[in-house]
Amino acid sequence: NNPVIYVVNRDGEQVDVIDQPGEDRNGMRDLAYDGELLWSSSGDLTYGFNLEGEVVDEFEAPGRTNSTIAYDPDLEMFWISGTVSDIIGVDREGNIQAEHNRNGLRIYGLAYWPEDPDGYNLYIYNMLDEDDVRKPALHKLNTETGEIVFVTLLETERGGNALGSFITN
Numbered sequence: 001n002n003p004v005i006y007v008v009n010r011d012g013e014q015v016d017v018i019d020q021p022g023e024d025r026n027g028m029r030d031l032a033y034d035g036e037l038l039w040s041s042s043g044d045l046t047y048g049f050n051l052e053g054e055v056v057d058e059f060e061a062p063g064r065t066n067s068t069i070a071y072d073p074d075l076e077m078f079w080i081s082g083t084v085s086d087i088i089g090v091d092r093e094g095n096i097q098a099e100h101n102r103n104g105l106r107i108y109g110l111a112y113w114p115e116d117p118d119g120y121n122l123y124i125y126n127m128l129d130e131d132d133v134r135k136p137a138l139h140k141l142n143t144e145t146g147e148i149v150f151v152t153l154l155e156t157e158r159g160g161n162a163l164g165s166f167i168t169n
Helices: none
Strands: 004-008 014-019 038-042 046-048 055-060 067-073 075-079 087-090 095-102 107-113 121-131 133-141 146-152
Touching: 038 067, 067 121, 075 107, 121 146
Parallel strands: 067 107
Antiparallel strands: 004 014, 038 046, 046 055, 067 075, 075 087, 087 095, 107 121, 121 133, 133 146
C-alpha cells in the first residue's frame, strides 16, 4: 500500500524491502548515492537516508513535483528536476546553486558521470515524441554551459520504459 524500495542481490533475488520516506502517494522514482547516503526527492522534499532506510537528512526541494535526482561529486551538489521542470542544482541544504533549461524534454531520470569524454556529464533519461509515438531517449547536458545534446534512442525489442537511471564505471 505504501511505496517501498526493493533491495536485491547481484542475482536479482530480493533480500530486503525498505519503506520509502515521505507522504507522497507516488513515491520516489529516482535515487542518487553520494558515497554515504541514498538520496531521492518525493513531492516537495528531498531525503537522505542510510542503507537501512533511516532518514538522516532532508531539505525542501526546489520544485513542487520533483522526481529525478543525480549527485554531482565534482560540485558536491544534487541535480533535481520534475518531468516537466527545469534542472536545478542544489547544495545539501537545498540552496539553489545553478539552473538549466530542460529544452522541452520530458525528464524521467538523471545520472551523473564525471568521466564523460565530451564534458557533458549530466545524463538525461527522457521520452521523445517521434511520429506520434513516445520513445525512450538519452540526452546529456554540459553543467558548465547548459548545452544539451542528443545521445541515442533507447528502444529495445522488449519495449518498456524506465523511470530512473544511474551510471557507474
